[in-house]
Amino acid sequence: MMHGGTRIAASIVSGSSLSIGGYMAQAFSSEVRRVTGWSIALSVLMIIAGFLAIASPLLAGIAVTRLVGWLLLFSGALHFVYAFRGGGVTAVLWEILLAVVYAVAGIYILANTVIGLATLTLVVAFYLFAEAFLEFAASYMMRHEKGSGWLLFDAIVTLLLAVLIWGSWPASKAWAIGILVGVSMLFSGISRLMIASAVRRITA
16 A cells, blocks of 8 residues: 555656656747747848848948947047046046047047048958958968868958958948948858757757
């Protein structure tokens, strides 16, 4: 009789465990579907924005330039606030100086968006030159490693892009920033969409 009662109790406990486990699995799957649903929606928006930026690179470049201007203004405000959080006179003056520089740069870019876009394009060209140099150096140091050829290929493409932007500057301001941002958003959206879709299929 005791053994029978023990088996019944064990069955009840086992059934309860399975029920709780099933509920937790269902709740987890539901949460994953909700999160991946938002991720898929964001990915689609990024892909659409990427296509729009590539189709209208000048407008996208102007939008990016204005965003940079507002970010500089915001950084200037943060430096100004941080200046009065304590510290020596030198530190306070330095923070105030940085705040003024950031604020003036932000206001200038917002007031002269086209000139700011040209300047930003030139900065991107310098950045690509530096990135190409570092990738050439890395590909040389890893020349005996498998896959180093792809790093060399990336360095060559980056260098060609830098030369193209630099050689056609300031006319390149009309397309460089917008297309680079558009391509970045397009591929970021595609990669996020693939990852979110894969996670959704696994937990389906």
